[in-house]
Amino acid sequence: MEPIKTFTARIAPLPINDIDTDQIIPARFLKTTDRDGLGKSCFYDWRYDADGNPKPDFVLNKSEYQGAQVLIAGHNFGCGSSREHAPWALLGMGFKAIISTDFADIFRNNALKNGLLPIIVDAETQRQLISLAEEDPSTTVTIDLASQTVTLPDGRQLEFPIDSFSKYCLLNGVDQLGFLLGLEADIAAYEAEHPPRVNTHLV
Amino acid sequence: MTTTNNGRPRTLFEKVWDYHVVKPQTADTPAVLYIDLHLVHEVTSPQAFTVLRERGLKVRRPDKTLGTMDHSTPTTPRNADGIIPILDAQASKQLETFTQNCADFNIPMYALGTENQGIVHVIGPEQGLTQPGMTIVCGDSHTSTHGAFGALAFGIGTSEVAHVLATQCLLQNKPKTMAIRVDGRLRPGVTAKDIILAIIAKIGVGGGTGHVVEYMGEAIRSLSMEGRMTICNMSIEGGARAGMVAPDETTFEYIAGRPYAPKGEAWEEALEFWRQLPTDDGATFDSEISLDANTLEPMITYGTNPGMGMPITARVPDPAEVPDVSKRMALEKALTYMGLQPGQPLLGKKVDVVFLGSCTNSRISDLREAARFLQGRKVAEGVRMLVVPGSQRVKRQAEAEGLDRIFKEAGAEWREAGCSMCIAMNGDQLQPGQYAVSTSNRNFEGRQGKGGRTFLASPLTAAATAVNGCVTDPREMMETV
Numbered sequence: 047m048e049p050i051k052t053f054t055a056r057i058a059p060l061p062i063n064d065i066d067t068d069q070i071i072p073a074r075f076l077k078t079t080d081r082d083g084l085g086k087s088c089f090y091d092w093r094y095d096a097d098g099n100p101k102p103d104f105v106l107n108k109s110e111y112q113g114a115q116v117l118i119a120g121h122n123f124g125c126g127s128s129r130e131h132a133p134w135a136l137l138g139m140g141f142k143a144i145i146s147t148d149f150a151d152i153f154r155n156n157a158l159k160n161g162l163l164p165i166i167v168d169a170e171t172q173r174q175l176i177s178l179a180e181e182d183p184s185t186t187v188t189i190d191l192a193s194q195t196v197t198l199p200d201g202r203q204l205e206f207p208i209d210s211f212s213k214y215c216l217l218n219g220v221d222q223l224g225f226l227l228g229l230e231a232d233i234a235a236y237e238a239e240h241p242p243r244v245n246t247h248l249v
Numbered sequence: 250m251t252t253t254n255n256g257r258p259r260t261l262f263e264k265v266w267d268y269h270v271v272k273p274q275t276a277d278t279p280a281v282l283y284i285d286l287h288l289v290h291e292v293t294s295p296q297a298f299t300v301l302r303e304r305g306l307k308v309r310r311p312d313k314t315l316g317t318m319d320h321s322t323p324t325t326p327r328n329a330d331g332i333i334p335i336l337d338a339q340a341s342k343q344l345e346t347f348t349q350n351c352a353d354f355n356i357p358m359y360a361l362g363t364e365n366q367g368i369v370h371v372i373g374p375e376q377g378l379t380q381p382g383m384t385i386v387c388g389d390s391h392t393s394t395h396g397a398f399g400a401l402a403f404g405i406g407t408s409e410v411a412h413v414l415a416t417q418c419l420l421q422n423k424p425k426t427m428a429i430r431v432d433g434r435l436r437p438g439v440t441a442k443d444i445i446l447a448i449i450a451k452i453g454v455g456g457g458t459g460h461v462v463e464y465m466g467e468a469i470r471s472l473s474m475e476g477r478m479t480i481c482n483m484s485i486e487g488g489a490r491a492g493m494v495a496p497d498e499t500t501f502e503y504i505a506g507r508p509y510a511p512k513g514e515a516w517e518e519a520l521e522f523w524r525q526l527p528t529d530d531g532a533t534f535d536s537e538i539s540l541d542a543n544t545l546e547p548m549i550t551y552g553t554n555p556g557m558g559m560p561i562t563a564r565v566p567d568p569a570e571v572p573d574v575s576k577r578m579a580l581e582k583a584l585t586y587m588g589l590q591p592g593q594p595l596l597g598k599k600v601d602v603v604f605l606g607s608c609t610n611s612r613i614s615d616l617r618e619a620a621r622f623l624q625g626r627k628v629a630e631g632v633r634m635l636v637v638p639g640s641q642r643v644k645r646q647a648e649a650e651g652l653d654r655i656f657k658e659a660g661a662e663w664r665e666a667g668c669s670m671c672i673a674m675n676g677d678q679l680q681p682g683q684y685a686v687s688t689s690n691r692n693f694e695g696r697q698g699k700g701g702r703t704f705l706a707s708p709l710t711a712a713a714t715a716v717n718g719c720v721t722d723p724r725e726m727m728e729t730v
Contacts, residue, residue, distance in 0.1 A: 069694060080296065122455035125554070127404075129293065209422060223300070230416075244286055247357060
């Protein structure tokens with residue numbers, strides 16, 4: 047994975063609580079065996095009408111939010127299923143960070159493994175960011191993972207939390223599977239001391 | 250199991266966690282956790298196998314891995330040759346890819362229509378693969394189901410599926426713990442499904458985020474394993490990745506004699522291990538919640554997430570009475586989607602479809618309960634009822650008991666095993682605007698088909714609703730059974 051660098055981008059507001067993974071990527075698009083090509087189906091049922099035409103009143107279809115790379119959402123983003131297709135779809139649609147007050151556990155893990163930043167802010171900051179994005183769609187923020195900050199146009203900096211391992215991996219392009227593979231000796235030692243619970247090859 | 254705790258009382262979760270730590274968590278790295286059983290299915294695994302191929306890796310422990318087809322499989326009846334036809338080209342390709350992946354990497358797999366195939370969270374327990382004290386993962390959020398046995402079981406994404414395939418391990422930060430105590434006894438007509446819907450209505454869809462839940466109390470102890478599975482299954486709907494119930498005699502009795510259950514001396518050793526698992530006296534949780542089973546009623550959801558639930562006799566809440574702006578907007582949006590008015594009762598609301606199935610409620614006891622109401626009755630005119638057993642084994646058992654005839658004579662569709670209309674990937678779906686009472690786990694917008702509207706409820710409520718053609722309190726029908 048490419049290391050994440052500091053970036054400045056416009057923000058699109060989607061102030062809806064509990065946006066679930068079925069909205070982010072409806073299940074009927076999960077019959078793929080690839081991870082690419084899901085961006086066009088992201089938020090499909092909110093973005094398109096029954097004939098597949100873009101709904102003009104859906105915020106992410108508005109011209110002023112095209113090219114926004116940061117999404118400011120309502121509370122509890124990404125609840126529901128474990129589908130990693132959700133961050134793949136958001137990345138495919140061009141997003142590099144999602145801001146909310148909290149994220150569902152599995153979504154957050156999946157996002158971090160794909161370089162999509164789940165940024166947690168308090169409820170007041172969330173409201174301010176939504177207002178900023180709604181009032182002036184040209185508003186940009188600068189996101190710097192190394193300092194764990196979002197910088198607003200007025201220079202104000204907001205800090206956000208991230209676990210140190212995910213941060214290290216994202217900044218250095220370290221792949222977590224490679225890290226685990228490097229622990230072969232520890233894994234083998236564990237296996238030697240712990241008898242298998244079940245053997246799926248036996249029945 | 251008790252040797253490493255230095256005398257400190259531990260919870261069930263902590264005991265299972267500690268046992269599986271390959272390398273402990275540090276300030277810089279998460280814990281490395283060993284996985285005893287990895288279940289895989291066709292939808293969330295293909296990209297993980299691609300990673301293995303790209304890097305020239307093997308599956309480290311195919312003997313701790315099992316595949317089944319469930320999500321995108323058709324549930325329509327077999328043809329004259331006993332084959333379940335796959336009409337969707339994309340699903341067909343996905344299933345072929347899965348078959349090839351399992352064959353190439355030596356993973357045992359239950360293919361569509363074969364004798365043990367079924368929903369991944371139904372087959373693990375019924376095969377005896379799901380056992381107390383294990384760590385179990387699957388690329389599916391309802392893996393929490395297996396926690397009913399006192400296992401630590403949770404859903405993972407596809408990147409993590411690749412991690413487990415290649416290393417049998419996961420990098421995990423230790424979650425917090427939450428105790429949910431349900432005291433008292435359930436009244437007739439009130440089931441495990443109603444307990445978990447009431448819990449989620451209380452804590453909300455994000456209430457358990459970051460936590461592993463342990464369900465305890467008299468009402469949980471009194472439940473069958475199937476009821477406990479229904480509860481643990483929907484832990485994720487309250488935001489918790491995993492839910493657990495301490496193993497007891499009910500658990501051991503369920504496991505005994507199943508194909509993968511330990512036998513003979515190994516069984517005695519396993520029992521000894523399992524009996525050490527329950528939470529020690531004096532162990533503490535990060536948070537605790539309690540519920541009184543005595544006062545619970547059958548529950549139903551009215552909105553577009555599982556936290557929007559209420560007693561079936563209640564009325565749809567009024568957004569005007571919700572002080573928090575974002576919550577008020579969420580409720581307004583949900584009621585608009587659902588086509589419901591504030592203050593409206595759901596009892597008597599006409600429905601188009603009743604779905605009995607899913608990893609929440611498709612086990613034999615669920616089918617038996619529903620069949621009790623349908624025996625000698627008809628599904629109301631204009632209502633489509635789908636009965637989708639959770640596995641081929643459940644299907645055969647139901648047929649041996651004559652349940653299939655009860656459903657078919659009532660006018661319901663008797664289907665092959667799979668996820669079906671719970672996730673609506675396989676052609677079983679609601680039409681736009683249709684209302685369904687569903688025994689599944691999610692009522693998100695479009696979950697059961699674009700524009701479809703879902704009321705989540707128990708199998709009893711679903712069956713009573715099918716008979717009357719409108720949302721029905723199952724207790725009304727109990728008086729006449």
